[in-house]
Amino acid sequence: MPKTERRTFLLDFEKPLCELESRIDQIRELAVENKVDVSEQIAQLEARAEQLRKEIFSTLTPAQRLQLARHPRRPSTLDYIQAISDEWFELHGDRGGSDDPALVGGVARLEGRPVVMLGHQKGRDTKDNVARNFGMASPGGYRKAIRLMEHANKFGMPILTFIDTPGAWPGIESEKLGQGEAIAYNLRQMFSFEVPIICTVIGEGGSGGALGIGVAECLLMFEHSVYTVASPEACAAILWKDAKKAEQAATALKITAWDLKELGIIEGILPEPISGAHAEPLEAAATLKQALIENLERLVEMAPEQRQELRYQKFRQIGAFKEIPL
Amino acid sequence: MSLFDWFANLRKTEPLIQEQQEREIADGLWTKCAACGVLAYTKDLKANQLVCAECGYHGRVDSDERILQLLDPKTWKPLAEEVYPTDILGFRDRKAYRDRLREYQQKTGLIDAVKTGTGLIDGLPVALGVMDFRFMGGSMGSVVGEKLCRLIERATAERFPLVIICASGGARMQEGMLSLMQMAKISGALHRHQKAKLLYIPVLTNPTTGGVTASFAMLGDIILAEPKATIGFAGKRVIEQTIREKLPEGFQTSEYLLQHGFVDTIVPRTQLKKTLAQLISLHQPFFPLLSPSQKLERHHSAIHNAI
Ligand SMILES: [Zn+2]
Secondary structure, three states: OOHHHHHHOOOHHHHHHHHHHHHHHHHHHHHHHHOOOOHHHHHHHHHHHHHHHHHHHHOOOHHHHHHHHOOOOOOOHHHHHHHHOOEEEEEOOOOOOOOOOOEEEEEEEEOOEEEEEEEEOOOOOHHHHHHOHHHOOOHHHHHHHHHHHHHHHHOOOOEEEEEEEOOOOOOHHHHHOOHHHHHHHHHHHHOOOOOOEEEEEEEEEEHHHHHOOOOOOEEEEEOOOEEEOOOHHHHHHHHHOOHHHHHHHHHHOOOEHHHHHHOOOOOEEEOOOOOOOOOOHHHHHHHHHHHHHHHHHHHHOOOHHHHHHHHHHHHHOOOOEEEOOO | OHHHHHHHHHHHHOHHHHHHHHHHHHHOOEEEOOOOOOEEEHHHHHHOOOEOOOOOOEOOOOHHHHHHHHOOOOOOEEOOOOEEEOOOOOOEOOOEHHHHHHHHHHHHOOOOOEEEEEEEEOOEEEEEEEEOOOOHHHOEOHHHHHHHHHHHHHHHHHOOOEEEEEEEOOEOHHHHHHHHHHHHHHHHHHHHHHHOOOOEEEEEEEEEEHHHHOOHHHOOOOOEEOOOOEEEOOOHHHHHHHHOOOOOOOOOEHHHHHHOOOOOEEOOHHHHHHHHHHHHHHOOOOOOOOOHHHHHHHHHHHHHHHO
16 A cells, blocks of 8 residues: 555554654655765664564554454455455345345355355445445345355355454344344354355454354454454443443453454454555455465365354354353 | 443333332232333232233243243253353453352342243143343343253254243343354254254244344244334444434334234233144144044055055
């Protein structure tokens, strides 16, 4: 990403780094004007900037990761699909009267293999975001998703889903059309499919709206993505009765990839380019592609029943309780 | 978030005082209806399953009372009573989750927000799960997920129909993602029950919202609801804040869901046992009644085949 654009979307914790970089630029300009050689000093400062960048991005708090996960320039589902597939043919509609732009999907070819890819779609700018409803799907979106997954199952194509949503859309129309039923139906049906399912959280995994396309035997997360039962803002408002406690809630809720790996919820963490996926989208896409291919190679070897059992057991063992004999 | 509404209501109505008053009235043999304010003789109200004879208001029923109402006497066999909640995240908001759990256990005498077991309804075996709203708003954490899964797996193994009485504000945030994942876990168990061609009837009571609505509450072969229950996915407050519009009259009620095709019928509590028994009986395997001559014919052909 060009430096000027990066500055437009600067996050708080990136400021010291940005200041250092501006200083380097200034020195470079002055040196050209005054015709002096400062290459040694520049090299030193650049090394310091690199060091600072590493420090900042290796010690992010959960709230800072959340900011990265929601970064307006973070690659979206369609960005990744276009980057990783050899062919891509988008399909539309839930066959029940709607085509939700907040949830996209279609047939694709990944390293020669036909697959179905689908995911939440956030907008690339404000106008697009309004059209995409900020990636918040309606019942029609979840019904389009399950229709595409049924298609995949029929034709023996693996299902690859990409999760990136603040949550399912909370509106009057959504309730009227059965948002709860749409998500619930997906949860149960996804256990029935014979084909491999891999879900990847690429940005924001928001609650039931994320889970609605999130039942898989293999669940992956990008390093700076998050997955949460409720947004830290909502959680803070409810449990702390203070929306300003969102940062605390983000930590308490355990929303990072490492937390969820430890809790046995996800199978793998995909490393991101330093500064986050938005800094080097193609590098992030390459990482995603490799992870999907590797996991697919493993999963296609299994019998359908084996994959279903793996999927069942993956979720069956999630939970924390103690057993006290009567 | 639908739990928000619940907490907001808690604050609004100051339930402790209200509950206390109610208890005092109840101790005095009388109970005041929360909807119409009419005083009823407590014994009569209980005999009417906590449904107001005056206005039909369905008062809240705890899990023990509900089990008594639905099952044939002395047929309840509880399951998974040894499963207790634990605080694996070390979660603390204004209070530690660990302390919250202990307080609710002491206050309600419950272990967590669901009771599961088997029993008979008019002589028909059934696997029954009953959520209890008194325990942290019936929120779904690991214990609710585990107990319901064990119940559903038992139902699948024994070929029992399954009935779950839903009453929940949604996922239990204090268990983070573990609670969200219970939605998928339970839905997975329901998939196996469904694949075995067994009957599942959720009964939606006030309130059924959030993650419970977006999972097992909406996955019934037949879905029943009590009158005037609040049923929905997103909380009313969240919707209002998002769309900045006032919500229509009767939005997210049992009647609204019936109108839009998401529940099969609304059943007053006093008719619930009878209705469940009828539906379960209608879904029993069919063995046609044979006339004596048909029986004799079958008998002969059986002997013939055996030779
Ligand atoms: Zn009344």
